[in-house]
Amino acid sequence: MRVKLLVALGMMVLPSASAATDPEKWWIRCGGPFNLCGYVERDSEEARLPKRFEVAKPFSDGMAAVRIDGRYGYIDTSGRIVIEPRYEAAGPFTGDYAEVRVDGLSGAIDRSGHLVVPAQFSRMVPFADGSFIAKPLPSGATRSSMSPRLDGEIHLEGLADSLVGLGGGIYHLKKGWLTAADLQFSIFDNAERGLVWAGRRNAHHDEKWGLLRADGTWQVMPRYNHVQRLMETHAIVGSMPDYTLPPIERRKSLRRGAVDRDGNLAVPTTFDGLWYWRGGYGPGATMVDGVLKKVIVKGDGSLLGGRAFDDIEIGWDDSLPRVKDGATWYSIKRDGRLIADQREGTPMVACKGGPSIIHRGEGVEFRKRDNGPVIGRFDKGYWLERDCPGPFHAKRDGKWFIVMENGALLGGKNGYDDSSFFAGSNASVKLGGKWGIINRSGVFTVRPNFDKLRRVQRDVFVVGEGKGIYWINAAGKRVAKPAERRPSPEQALTCAGGLRLFDKDGLWGLRDESGRVVIEPRYRALSCFARGIVWVAALGAKRWCPIGPDGARREALDCRLTYYPVIVTHHYPEKFSDDPFESSVSWNIAWLEHAAGRRAAYPKWVPDDSGRGSYSVSPGAATNR
Helix, strand or coil: CHHHHHHHHHCCCCCCCCCCCCHHHCEEEEECCCCEEEEECCCCCCEEEEEEECEECCCECCEEEEEECCEEEEEECCCCEEEEEEECEECCCECCEEEEEECCEEEEECCCCCEEEEEEEEEEEECCCCEEEEEECCCCCCCCCCCCEECCEECCCCHHHHCCCCEEEEEECCCEECCCCCEEEECCCCHHHCEEEEEEECCCCCEEEEEEECCCCEEEEEEEEEECCCECCEEEEEECCCCCCCHHHHHHCCCEEEECCCCCEEEEEEECEECCCECCEEEEEEEECCEEEEEEECCCCCEHHHCCECEEECCCCCCCCEEEECCEEEEECCCCCEEECCCCCCEEEECCCCCEEEEECCEEEEECCCCCCEEEEEECCCCCHHHCCCCEEEEECCEEEEECCCCCEECCCCCECEECCCECCEEEEEECCEEEEEECCCCEEEEEEECCEEEEECCEEEECCHHHCEEEECCCCEECCCCCCCCCHHHHCEECCCCEEEEECCEEEEECCCCCEEEEEEEEEECCCECCEEEEEECCCCCEEEECCCCCECCCCCCECCCCCEEECCEEECCCCCCHHHHHHHHHHHHHHHHCCCCCCCCCEEECCCCCCCEEECCCCECCC
């Protein structure tokens, strides 16, 4: 019934989906109790298609893949379902074709939904003129596991996003294989142009790249060790090593150049560095009398200004490139003439009613509000308008200063060794190798006497480390260890969309804000809704499986052995059992019980040898954990 209802809704033409807008510039927005997705205007955030799809993919060639009840179909820009949801996964249309997943394998459909190439490949990415970049199944395999899986499903992307690590060959829907399936691919230009970088490893185990046409013939025979995609009018390429040289010298023999839109070598591979193409030029490097100098390369391979410089900059805006000659920066015109630096004296950041930051040579100049009196000159930094109104931290001669919102400069003449950001009325600073605390006037409220000092709450700091730690306030008075800031059970068990996890007789379910039960409490553990599904560990099960708002199993999505509501890189979840499934269920039960206030601590994440962890919330986690 739910599928039929959504399909019926999909047949409605929505007035908000104006033909005057470009759907390929719409953004996907997800939310609500079931975390469903729709489309909005990129600039105005005006709704174009309502949030009613489990997954929504970007529009391409007037159609977008969406997931309904666990299966993918396609909609047009009015929101009408034009290809029924019957696929395990679906990629974007490129011209007349799109990749789809059937029984774990990839094939291709046309715009009517007809399967023009049966599902038989690991991947089958539409290219041009009826050709595909296809990856055959591994020898002896019957179901592909080569594509990345996330949240129980395979995600299929278009040409530009699929080629990294994708090996295979060119396959034509009528002619079959046009090349051997032993190639690696890298994006060159838009798929409709029918050109792609392709390469193989040579006897020295180096990749050798050429430019391949959609008909399987070479536009440019393999000859490059390094290739990049087309940027504006040029694509950066790198020469093959000189194999007559020893290994270290061989690496030094590599040079960079650039090809034009058709793959013709426009910039000879003679440069020690050439990194990208922007504003009609390529920033690069070359050796001059044994010193590596910077150059701005023109489209024909000649140098802007006819020579190398000590440094260069090519901006993202329409301003002229900049070059540094000795200690002085200049702007350089297209005819190579040096003129006064156009950026000199222009604002980098201008806070309304607050400080301004002005470009000055190698560094910047801070001025008081509305471009008033000079506060001081400092090293170049990375401040943005969103940092307004301050305070700003600025460095000069290896020391730190703090520019306040009113233009006051903290740090005196010599600055601080280090500093932290203000939180409320205080900040910690390091002076003479010791840490202390200052107020917003720069006066020390706690003299710099501590080797270790770290803020743990707005006005509470921890001093020292190990067994000798204690806590002080911003006035230096010892205080008790601050209590853990823990949300109430109601907050901790509330999902992002407003549904709330609850348990009855040791089993968990979900209910809405009014108390109405949405998912019956019949699971040992479960997640919040993400992409229209929740992950549940049912009684007697050996896998976490996805169910929809109606409680029905989403058969098109794979079950998974484990599920965790958070991800911590370089860490492992605390082990509760030798059985991975049982361990993950017990870990989640412990997580839920802590959120409910019935367990003292969260289950742990144990660091690996590196210990360099970063924390992120998995889809389906509650909001306050």
